[in-house]
Amino acid sequence: xxxxxxxxxxxxxxxxxxxxxxxxxxxxxxxxxxxxxxxxxxxxxxxxxxxxxxxxxxxxxxxxxxxxxxxxxxxxxxxxxxxxxxxxxxxxxxxxxxxxxxxxxxxxxxxxxxxxxxxxxxxxxxxxxxxxxxxxxxxxxxxxxxxxxxxxxxxxxxxxxxxxxxxxxxxxxxxxxxxxxxxxxxxxxxxxxxxxxxxxxxxxxxxxxxxxxxxxxxxxxxxxxxxxxxxxxxxxxxxxxxxxxxxxxxxxxxxxxxxxxxxxxxxxxxxxxxxxxxxxxxxxxxxxxxxxxxxxxxxxxxxxxxxxxxxxxxxxxxxxxxxxxxxxxxxxxxxxxxxxxxxxxxxxxxxxxxxxxxxxxxxxxxxxxxxxxxxxxxxxxxxxxxxxxxxxxxxxxxxxxxxxxxxxxxxxxxxxxxxxxxxxxxxxxxxxxxxxxxxxxxxxxxxxxxxxxxxxxxxxxxxxxxxxxxxxxxxxxxxxxxxxxxxxxxxxxxxxxxxxxxxxxxxxxxxxxxxxxxxxxxxxxxxxxxxxxxxxxxxxxxxxxxxxxxxxxxxxxxxxxxxxxxxxxxxxxxxxxxxxxxxxxxxxxxxxxxxxxxxxxxxxxxxxxxxxxxxxxxxxxxxxxxxxxxxxxxxxxxxxxxxxxxxxxxxxxxxxxxxxxxxxxxxxxxxxxxxxxxxxxxxxxxxxxxxxxxxxxxxxxxxxxxxxxxxxxxxxxxxxxxxxxxxxxxxxxxxxxxxxxxxxxxxxxxxxxxxxxxxxxxxxxxxxxxxxxxxxxxxxxxxxxxxxxxxxxxxxxxxxxxxxxxxxxxxxxxxxxxxxxxxxxxxxxxxxxxxxxxxxxxxxxxxxxxxxxxxxxxxxxxxxxxxxxxxxxxxxxxxxxxxxxxxxxxxxxxxxxxxxxxxxxxxxxxxxxxxxxxxxxxxxxxxxxxxxxxxxxxxxxxxxxx
Numbered sequence: 027x028x029x030x031x032x033x034x035x036x037x038x039x040x041x042x043x044x045x046x047x048x049x050x051x052x053x054x055x056x057x058x059x060x061x062x063x064x065x066x067x068x069x070x071x072x073x074x075x076x077x078x079x080x081x082x083x084x085x086x087x088x089x090x091x092x093x094x095x096x097x098x099x100x101x102x103x104x105x106x107x108x109x110x111x112x113x114x115x116x117x118x119x120x121x122x123x124x125x126x127x128x129x130x131x132x133x134x135x136x137x138x139x140x141x142x143x144x145x146x147x148x149x150x151x152x153x154x155x156x157x158x159x160x161x162x163x164x165x166x167x168x169x170x171x172x173x174x175x176x177x178x179x180x181x182x183x184x185x186x187x188x189x190x191x192x193x194x195x196x197x198x199x200x201x202x203x204x205x206x207x208x209x210x211x212x213x214x215x216x217x218x219x220x221x222x223x224x225x226x227x228x229x230x231x232x233x234x235x236x237x238x239x240x241x242x243x244x245x246x247x248x249x250x251x252x253x254x255x256x257x258x259x260x261x262x263x264x265x266x267x268x269x270x271x272x273x274x275x276x277x278x279x280x281x282x283x284x285x286x287x288x289x290x291x292x293x294x295x296x297x298x299x300x301x302x303x304x305x306x307x308x309x310x311x312x313x314x315x316x317x318x319x320x321x322x323x324x325x326x327x328x329x330x331x332x333x334x335x336x337x338x339x340x341x342x343x344x345x346x347x348x349x350x351x352x353x354x355x356x357x358x359x360x361x362x363x364x365x366x367x368x369x370x371x372x373x374x375x376x377x378x379x380x381x382x383x384x385x386x387x388x389x390x391x392x393x394x395x396x397x398x399x400x401x402x403x404x405x406x407x408x409x410x411x412x413x414x415x416x417x418x419x420x421x422x423x424x425x426x427x428x429x430x431x432x433x434x435x436x437x438x439x440x441x442x443x444x445x446x447x448x449x450x451x452x453x454x455x456x457x458x459x460x461x462x463x464x465x466x467x468x469x470x471x472x473x474x475x476x477x478x479x480x481x482x483x484x485x486x487x488x489x490x491x492x493x494x495x496x497x498x499x500x501x502x503x504x505x506x507x508x509x510x511x512x513x514x515x516x517x518x519x520x521x522x523x524x525x526x527x528x529x530x531x532x533x534x535x536x537x538x539x540x541x542x543x544x545x546x547x548x549x550x551x552x553x554x555x556x557x558x559x560x561x562x563x564x565x566x567x568x569x570x571x572x573x574x575x576x577x578x579x580x581x582x583x584x585x586x587x588x589x590x591x592x593x594x595x596x597x598x599x600x601x602x603x604x605x606x607x608x609x610x611x612x613x614x615x616x617x618x619x620x621x622x623x624x625x626x627x628x629x630x631x632x633x634x635x636x637x638x639x640x641x642x643x644x645x646x647x648x649x650x651x652x653x654x655x656x657x658x659x660x661x662x663x664x665x666x667x668x669x670x671x672x673x674x675x676x677x678x679x680x681x682x683x684x685x686x687x688x689x690x691x692x693x694x695x696x697x698x699x700x701x702x703x704x705x706x707x708x709x710x711x712x713x714x715x716x717x718x719x720x721x722x723x724x725x726x727x728x729x730x731x732x733x734x735x736x737x738x739x740x741x742x743x744x745x746x747x748x749x750x751x752x753x754x755x756x757x758x759x760x761x762x763x764x765x766x767x768x769x770x771x772x773x774x775x776x777x778x779x780x781x782x783x784x785x786x787x788x789x790x791x792x793x794x795x796x797x798x799x800x801x802x803x804x805x806x807x808x809x810x811x812x813x814x815x816x817x818x819x820x821x822x823x824x825x826x827x828x829x830x831x832x833x834x835x836x837x838x839x840x841x842x843x844x845x846x847x848x849x850x851x852x853x854x855x856x857x858x859x860x861x862x863x864x865x866x867x868x869x870x871x872x873x874x875x876x877x878x879x880x881x882x883x884x885x886x887x888x889x890x891x892x893x894x895x896x897x898x899x900x901x902x903x904x905x906x907x908x909x910x911x912x913x914x915x916x917x918x919x920x921x922x923x924x925x926x927x928x929x930x931x932x933x934x935x936x937x938x939x940x941x942x943x944x945x946x947x948x949x950x951x952x953x954x955x956x957x958x959x960x961x962x963x964x965x966x967x968x969x970x971x972x
Contacts, residue, residue, distance in 0.1 A: 057104035057128035061137035063097040063114060065144075071097030072142060075116040076162040082109040082125055087174060090160045091191070095623060095672060106130050114140055115159045161191075166242065172235040178835065180915045182322060183235060183258060184227040185835070188793070190238065194736060194786050197795055197830040197840065199224045201256065202784075203240050205730035205738050206676070209253040214260060215359035219289060219296050219349060220314045226258060228321035229289075234264035234965045243360065255360065264966035266292045270300070271320035272962070277922075277955030281306055287320035288962065294353045301346030306333040307950045313347035313371050322961050335902055335930050338947045339379035339403075347371035365417045372410035379403040383934050383945025386894050388858040389758060389811060394449045397705065397762060399442060399945075406437040422479040427472075434467040444705055446762025451517065455761040457704045459511040465503065472498040480546065491545040499537040506530055513704040515761050525702040526582035528589060535573040542566045547610075560614050567607040575599050577698075595700060599645035601692055607660075609635035625670045633662040639716075643692050649712075650696045656716055660685040673731050682723040690714040694752065694768045709767040714752070717770070721746035740782045748774040754939075755810040769810065773817070776805035795830040807939055816852055818939040823847040840870040840884075848937045860942040862935050863891040878910045890933050895944045900929040918959045925952040 059079075063072045077099045078090040088110070093099045104110065106128045114122040119142040128135050160174035175189045187193050192204045201208040201223060211223035218226040237259040270288035287300035300316040302308070310316050347370055354364040380402050387395040411432040418425045438461070445456040475495035507529040515521035547562040579595035582588075611633045619625035637660050642653040664682035669675075696710040725742040751774035757765040779802040787794040803822040808815060828842040844866040852858040870884035883905040890898040908920035932949035936942075 057106045058134040059101045062139040063093050064141050066141035072116050074163040076159040078113045078159050080111045082111045115162055168240040170238040177232050181232040183230045186232045203254050205736045206254045208256050210255050212257045222314050225317050228323045229269050236261045267965035269963045273959030275955045275957030277953050279953045281953045296351040299348045303344045305342040307337050307341050308333050309343050310345045313349050313369055335950050339377045341375055341377045343375040345373040363419045368414045370412045374408045377405045381947040385941055385943045387941045396447045398445045401442045403440045408435045424477040427474045430471045432469040436465045438463040453516050455515045457513040462508045464506045467503045469501040493543040495541045497539040501535045503533045511702050527702055528580045530578040533575045537571045539569045563611045565609045569605045571603045573601045597646050601643045604640045606638045607635055609633050627668045629666045631664045635660045658687045676729040678727045680725045684721045686719050688717045705763055707765050711767050715750045715770050717751050718749045736786045738784045742780045744778040753809045771808040773808045778803050793832045797828045799826040819851040821849045836874055838872040842868045850937055852940050860893050860937055865889040880908045882906045892935055892944055900931045901927055902930050903927050916961045920957045922955045928952040
């Protein structure tokens with residue numbers, strides 16, 4: 027472990043000193059210039075004016091910024107003894123240009139106040155014409171001129187974003203603007219194929235971009251919910267194009283992969299189609315995943331996605347899908363659209379799983395139960411879905427329809443052997459099971475809704491600010507199962523039993539959900555009465571769910587050689603639930619601020635909610651029939667204070683109180699007990715009562731508004747108690763079998779703490795990013811074991827630190843440290859302590875040198891320490907080298923070496939109250955692969971010769 031600590035220290039040292047090595051040593055770049063910008067007619071300051079400085083000789087851009095709230099600008103590290111050009115632009119005003127220079131002996135110059143002239147008063151005069159400003163304010167939108175930033179010819183939008191002031195592209199692909207996360211990245215005002223920003227930022231070439239627009243979307247009802255968005259404006263002749271990837275590879279151990287993706291877009295229509303086939307544990311969940319794996323990504327350094335070496339089992343997958351999007355109006359945007367979209371995806375996977383595990387269960391009186399399990403499983407699963415969505419949005423209303431279909435077909439073959447051994451009784455029992463299941467699932471979902479915003483320009487007693495959503499869900503499952511088991515009692519052979527059982531099950535469920543919101547009851551109830559500026563809104567949630575199940579269970583009779591109906595398990599049932607939650611929300615918003623300096627807000631929300639719940643079950647078995655009705659007051663309340671210091675930080679403090687109720691299900695109240703589950707039998711408890719949870723939450727979120735040295739953090743603490751909590755009561759007999767049922771217990775308490783810190787240093791071509799995450803979960807869970815009440819004091823810790831350093835397009839370094847710790851202390855009749863610790867240290871690097879060559883490598887050290895088991899240590903080392911060639915770097919050949927040390931190990935380690943499960947499972951291991959890929963790319967028409 028010391029070796030890895032030394033490596034970690036070395037990497038941290040490099041991250042600290044490397045930016046200093048890369049800074050310019052030119053001593054002439056020490057000049058400083060400042061000044062003010064005012065309106066020429068009224069002499070008031072002009073904030074957010076674009077100020078750019080160029081070399082007068084060749085008009086090459088040196089630096090740029092926006093004037094602050096007082097019309098002030100400051101430039102540092104300017105060249106001395108050179109003629110410079112300063113250019114100022116502001117919407118509605120004439121451009122201002124002036125030549126100046128910083129004397130060698132002064133190092134500092136205070137420029138005159140620049141008075142801008144409105145366009146309607148502009149006189150014809152001769153001026154020095156500079157380039158189009160690199161950025162400017164256009165109303166409430168900040169616009170960056172893409173042509174003002176020089177990048178590699180093969181650069182993409184992501185490379186451009188890294189150059190823009192105040193914008194940071196984090197290692198995981200998320201984007202922040204002045205510290206605030208970007209909610210959506212649009213292209214020409216609409217989603218680009220999917221909602222994932224990386225589809226646009228890692229594929230669109232920089233030379234196709236006209237502008238990058240940054241704007242805020244402000245919630246008219248609650249300004250605390252304002253979000254930041256980015257819109258990419260394409261050049262006039264680049265609004266159509268295609269891009270994608272075609273690749274294949276083959277390696278040792280018969281590893282293979284094939285990928286194909288093509289994406290075509292026009293001003294109104296987007297179509298994509300892709301597929302993937304591999305046996306390297308790369309599983310795509312949707313078309314978006316296929317697109318991301320096919321991203322061009324430019325020539326920037328990146329730590330490439332790797333096959334999943336931590337996934338249990340070996341998977342062979344075939345997947346494919348298509349997406350479609352069409353805008354019926356040419357000027358679609360965020361606030362206006364008429365759009366039809368669809369996507370279809372199919373995934374066929376085959377997996378082979380071999381798992382060996384041991385569960386240690388503490389039973390009191392110095393008694394420990396060891397249950398061993400050996401499992402071999404083959405799964406063949408085909409999953410496909412089709413989603414359609416039509417969205418019509420205008421200035422004050424929105425309507426949508428969204429149907430979807432999902433079809434799943436699966437085959438599961440499992441062989442399992444279990445054995446139970448006690449420290450007091452020795453070997454108790456063992457069993458072997460062969461289980462074969464065929465399932466078919468058909469699901470249909472239909473969603474529709476209408477949203478109407480009030481027209482505040484008209485005086486009306488009924489403002490009409492409301493929203494209604496309806497969801498219909500239908501699901502049908504047909505299952506066929508054949509199960510054979512052989513239970514052998516070592517202590518009492520008379521308890522030996524064999525099962526040869528067949529199951530035929532049909533389950534159909536139908537759900538209807540209606541949600542209605544009326545956002546302003548004041549006008550309806552009180553007209554124009556102020557009511558102390560308290561805003562009243564209404565919300566109603568109504569869900570009706572029905573489940574019908576028909577079970578036909580047959581047992582094979584060895585004596586007659588026939589299948590006989592099992593009268594106990596064969597059953598028909600109908601379960602229905604009706605849940606309604608009407609609520610009234612009272613909110614008050616306080617605002618205090620100083621123009622262009624700060625804004626402080628206080629929002630108080632109180633929500634009065636009443637929950638009505640009815641559950642009814644009708645079945646052939648009389649003990650399963652019941653009809654229960656409940657109602658409960660479940661209030662919510664929150665106070666949120668925000669402090670927005672313009673240009674510095676945006677901090678939010680929240681305290682909230684929340685309540686919720688959980689109701690027992692049929693499986694908890696009155697299940698049919700299947701005795702073929704030899705080591706685990708679940709019984710019902712008809713006396714179960716609903717559980718009630720009360721929770722208090724405290725949180726602080728700080729977002730930096732600075733363009734450099736961004737520091738954001740989020741800290742949250744939740745604490746609560748659960749009355750009548752659903753807990754376990756387990757009875758272990760002298761054969762190791764567990765008879766389990768749910769009970770209501772008191773004394774359940776928990777505290778959850780979470781912290782998330784993000785820090786970024788942006789220094790010329792160097793970017794250092796730090797992401798730290800920590801969580802601590804403490805809970806007390808009472809339960810019963812063999813009739814004795816025990817209290818499990820559980821503690822879960824998760825820590826993750828990730829450091830990333832990038833040097834332009836040349837180098838990327840990544841260091842991550844993860845620690846997961848679990849501890850459970852048992853108190854009551856007996857005392858035990860169970861612990862489990864997992865440590866992961868990963869170091870990765872990507873080097874683009876020489877040109878068009880990329881070398882990637884990452885090393886992960888893993889260590890697992892658990893009670894009642896030896897320590898497990900192993901290292902995974904992956905490496906690859908890739909070469910891009912042809913015009914535009916559209917072809918790539920790559921050699922990959924995965925798990926070079928051949929040490930990858932699948933570890934099973936998790937705890938639950940008085941039990942700890944340990945073991946190993948088969949995982950993907952060492953292989954070498956050679957791949958070839960071609961990236962077809964064409965954007966718009968070629969520029970016509972001048």
